[in-house]
Amino acid sequence: MTDLSDAAIVARVLSGQTDAFGVLVKRHQDSLIAYARHMGFDDATAHDIVQDGFVRAFRHLQRCGDPDRFDGWVFTIVSNLCRTVGKKRSRRVSEDLEAHADHLEAEGPGPDERAEAGIVRVHVRRALDSVPAEQREAIVLMYLHGHSVREIAERTDSSVSAVKMRLKRGREALKHELEPFMAEEAV
């Protein structure tokens, strides 16, 4: 069954073969988990969000207008959940990152490259977190998931021009936040 298209599997699930849904889960779970993590959620929360997303997708599978694009549809569900959960957690995530950054900075730059890389990573996460959600989403989907502007527009239900603008503004904001690290030797 693993060689069937998403549309064929969706049809099987809708006809009552609940187990077939597992193929869709295995096929798309890694990219969705990566996306949720990239949007700033810790591992446990990312798993909770994606699990909730798949369960919602199953319960509302008849609403999947184009089963060939199941991946985009389930992505939309997870993306919306990320926004909902993000609104509730944004303050706490920022506070956690601040605490983590302070802790790493207190250690100071030393010979330990992992510690330095950790500092950079925390600053990048903090910078991404400071970018407005829609711009962050566009940046993550392009830089980390390799999607084109058109693909991002489809996945986020936005116009191509809106995505271009989000990318441009998000990139500017990110560059500004990461100014101290823009020199080559910073990492």
Place this chain on the structure above:
Amino acid sequence: MNDDTQLERYLAGDTSLDALPDALQSEERRLKALVDTVRHDEPARAELFESVMQTVSTSSTPAWKRAVDWLFNPREIRVSPALAGVALAVIAAAIILVPSVEVPTGDAVAGTTPEASGVVTRFVFIAPEARSVSLTGDFVEWDADGIPLQQPQTNGVWTLDVPLEPGVYEYAFIIDGQEWRPDPLAMASADDGFGMENSVVIVAEGRT
């Protein structure tokens, strides 16, 4: 062509990174490298798959539907002739010996039947062309079959009365078993998280 325009063309995918001026190219490579430090390539944990499949397997048939199926699906009941005879005798004795019982009428009956324990709420959907209209919502765990509305005689107005406990519910109509639509007559709507809207009904105490 200035840097801004070239960058916009690059971000839009109209030109490659190598085609950018050196300074811009270097800046973009640097930014990508920085963003890449937060890349997570670890796969999803195995528990995710197990949790999802466990949940969907138990939720594929809602409890209310299993109860309805149990009530209405015909089944074979085996009874010995002796037991059947005793049962018939008991029923006959009850009819003959027990004096007539005054049956309460109207509201008194309605108020005590389990079906009427909730507030009867009428759902209406106008669809003259539809072959079937069903109601689904959080009160039936978004069952994809829904509860069928009563077919209209002439005017295309589909109706259904559902007893609901007081509270706030989200719902939608399913047209011809496929198309999900919100209620244009709904008192409120809510984002359904799928890029569409659910309708919202508020059931107050004593509303009928």
